[in-house]
Amino acid sequence: MLDSLRIITQEVNSAPSLSEAMQVVVSRISDAMDVKVCSLYLRDERNHYVLRATQGLNVDAIGQVSMTPNEGLVGYVAKRGEPINLENAEAHSRYLYFAETGEEKYASFLGVPIIHQKEVLGVLAVQQSQRRRFDESEEAFLLTLSAQLSGIIAHAEATGGLEQYTQETTDARFKGMPGVLGIAIGTAVVYSPAADLLSVPFQRTDDVESEGRFFHESLGVARKEIQELGKKLKDRLTTEEQALFDAYLAMLDDASMTREVIDIINKGIAAPYAWSQVILKHAQTFSTMHDPYLRERSADVRDLGRRVLSCLQQQSAQQEPEYPDNTILIGEELTASVLGEVPPNKLAGLVSVQGSASSHIAILAKTMGIPTVMGAVDLPFTQFDGSVTIVDGYRGNVYVNPSDDVLDEFQALVREDQEMFRTYESLRDLPCETLDNHRVPLWVNTGLMADVTRSIERGAEGVGLYRTEVPFLLRDSFPTEAEQLVIYREQLEAFAPHAVTMRTLDVGGDKPLSYFPIKEANPFLGWRGIRVTLDHPEIFLAQIRAMMRASEGLDNLRIMLPMISSIPELEEAQALIHRGYNELIEEGLSIEMPPVGVMIEVPAAVYQSKEIAARSDFLSVGSNDLTQYLLAVDRNNAQVADLFNSYHPSVLQALQQVVLAAHSQGTPVSICGEMAGDPGSAILLMAMGFDVLSMNSTNLPKVKSVIRAITLEQAEELLENAINLPDAESVTNCVDTALRRFGILSRPRSLVF
Secondary structure (H helix, E strand, O other), rough: HHHHHHHHHHHHHHHOEEHHHHHHHHHHHHHHHHHOEEEEEEOOOOOOHHHHHEEEHHHHHHOOOEEEOOOOHHHHHHOOOOEEEEOOOHHOOOOOOOOHHHHOOOOOOEEOOOOEEEEEEEEEEEEEOOOOOOHHHHHHHHHHHHHHHHHHHHHHHHHHHOOOOOOOOOOOOEEEEEEEEEEEEEEEEEEOOOOOOOOOOHHHHOOOOHHHHHHHHHHHHHHHHHHHHHHHHHHHHHHHHHHHHHHHHHHHHHHHHHHHHHHOOOOOHHHHHHHHHHHHHHHHHHHOOOOOHHHHHHHEEEHHHHHHHHHHHHHHHHOOOOOOOOOOEOOOOOHHHHHHHOOOEEEEEEOOOOOOOOHHHHHHHHHHOOEEEOOOOOOHHHHHHOEEEEOOOOOOEEEOOOOOHHHOOOOOHHHHHHHHHHHHHHOOOOEEEEOOOOOOOOEEEEEOOOOHHHHHHOOOOOOOEEHHHHHHHHOOOOOOOHHHHHHHHHHHHHHHHOOOEEEEEOOOOOOOOOOOOOOOOOOOHHHOHHHHHHOOOHHHHHHHHHHHHHHOOOEEEEEEEEOOOOOHHHHHHHHHHHHHHHHHHHHOOOOOOOOEEEEEHHHHHHHHHHHHHOOOEEEEEOOOHHHHHHHHHHOOOOHHHEEEEEEEHHHHHHHHHHHHHHHHOOOEEEEEEEHHHHHHHHHHHHOOOOEOOOOOOHHHHHHHHHHOOOOOOHHHHHHHHHHHOOOHHHHHHHHHHHHHHHOOOOOOOOHHO
C-alpha cells in the first residue's frame, strides 16, 4: 500500500491536467485495492457532487450523474465530511440508484470526502461486487489519497476550470490572504532564487537558434566545472563517490535529454525554463521507480539540474532584470532584499506564495503602501512572468490575464480607492482627536528612509518603531558603527523635534541575515531579538553607541528592546546601554541618556508587565508577535493563517492588562503592531487607554478619520461589548457593525455593501 500510495501521488502531481490526474487516481486505486469500481465526484457551482472520473462504472455517466449533499451515499459522505464504510450499500437509507451508471451489481461501498481548508470539494468512492467491509488500512489509504488530491482540485477551482493554468488562460483567479489593503494592476515579474528548479519563470524567446547555442554553451561551462571539481576532490573521495561525477558527465552527454530541452526551446521557450521542466520530469521518473537504488538517483538528477541551471542563470546574469512600470512582483517567498531590487517608483503590487499578512515582508509592504496578497499557496506563479495581473489586497485575490470586463471593474475600484484616500489626506493638518476632544497621538512605524517624507506628509507626530534591522537585511555584512551612525542620524534629523523610537536589532524568526545564518527547527521560539544581541554584546554595543552618537544635539532618541521575556534580560540590556552611554561621555560627547523602553511581545512579558513597567521609561506592545505567541499560530504559515486574529478575546484581554499594569506604575504605553493601523482595532485600543498608536504611514490618515468620527464614550461602549465576546468572529462582526453605524468606510464602498 505504501509503495502504491507513493507512486499514485507522484503520478497525480505530474499529470498535465486535473482530468488526467483524476483518471490516474481512479484507475490506480482500482488496481491497488483490487476493487471493481473507483469513482471520483467533484462539487460544482450549484453545490452538487458530479461524477468526473470512474474505473468500472459506465463512462457515459461522467458529467451526467450528480447528487446534492442530501442525496445518495456520495451526498451523505459530503454532508458528513467523513468516511462511510458499508458492507451492503443497498440496505442503507441514503442509497440512491442511478441506472445509467450500471452500479446495481456492486454491494459494498467505501466513500471518503476530499477536503481542502475545511471545505468538502469532492468524494472518492470504491465499490466491490461481494459484500465486505473495507478494513482500516484500506480506509486510511483512500483518505491519504483524497488529502493529496485536495490541493490539486483547489488549484483547479482557483483557475476557474479543470485544466492547468497556461499563459493563454483568461480570467484566472487565485485565492490568497489580504496582506496590504488596496488594488494594483500591472505586469507580473516572477522572482526566481538562484538555482531553484521549482521557481524558474516561464519565459519566451524570439531567437530559438541563439537560445539553443546559449544552452549548449552553458552545458559546456557546467561540464568543465564538474570535471574540475572531480579532479580537486579526487584524493579525498572513494571510488563510489568519484563515480558520481562520472555519472553527472554522462547525463550531460545524454543526447536524448539534450534533445528534449532543444525541442522545448524550438517552441519559443527560454532555455532555463526548458531545462527545469526536463530535469523535473526525469527526477519524477526516477522517484517513481520500485528499485531503491534507482529511486535515490532522483536526488542526483536534481543536483545536476541545479548545477546547470546555475550556469544558465550566471550566463544570463549580465542582463539586468527589467522592471516595467506598475510591476507586480511575485515569488515563492519574497524578502526585504528582493523588495529593495525593484525601483520604488515602478513597484505596484506584491504576491507571495508563502507567508501571511503579519509576515515581515507584508509589514514592509504596508510601510510602503503597496497592495499585497500573501499565502497564495495554489498559485502556479512561474507561469505568470509578463502577464497582466491584478492584486486585490482587500479580498486576497490575484487575477491573471483578466478580460476587459474584469479589468474595467478593477480600474473603477482603483479610482474609488484613490478618491477615498484623497478624502483621508484632507485631514492631514487636523488634530487626531475624538468628537468629545480626547487626543490620541499617531506615530509611524518605519525602516526605510524613503518612508520619511510620506510619514511627515501624512501628519505623523513621531516614530513609534524604527526597524533598525532593515539596513542590516539589505547588506552583505554587518554595518559598522560609523555606517549605522549615518543611517540613524538621517532618521533622527528628519523627524526632529519629534521622538524617534529605535528598536535594537531584531533578527531571527522570519528575518534571517544571509551573512549571520540562524538555522533552527522553531525559529520563532529560538534565538531571536534581544537573545541574539545579548549573546553578542559587541553587536549590541556598536548599535547602541551609533544610536546615541546620532542623537547628539537632537535629543529625540528613544531606545526599545525587543523580545524581552524576563527581568534579568531587561537589566542586562540596560547595563550595556549605560555602559555605552558612559563610554561616549568619556569620549567627550554631549548627549542626554535616552529613554529606554520594552516591547511587550510574549505572554511572559504580559504577566510581568507591572514589574517591567516599574523598571522602564515606556512600554510598547508588538501585537503581531504577541498574537502569534498567545494563539500558538506561526504568522508565516498559510495553513493556519485564518487562526491568526488579533480580535481574539485573549489578545484583547492581554492588551487591556498591559495598559492597566503600565499606568499603575505611571509608565506610558503605546502599541506598534499592525492592530494600531486597523480602523476597528484602533477604536478598541484608544478605549483601552493606549497613550500612542503607531502604524505604517499608509494607514495613518485612515485611522485619524475614524477617531475623528466618534466619541471616546462610544469607543469605550464598543470595547465593553467586544472584549467579553467568546470568539474573534463575534468581535469582528461587533466592530464592523459599529463602523457601519458610525458611517465609517475602510475600503471602497462597492466592497462593503
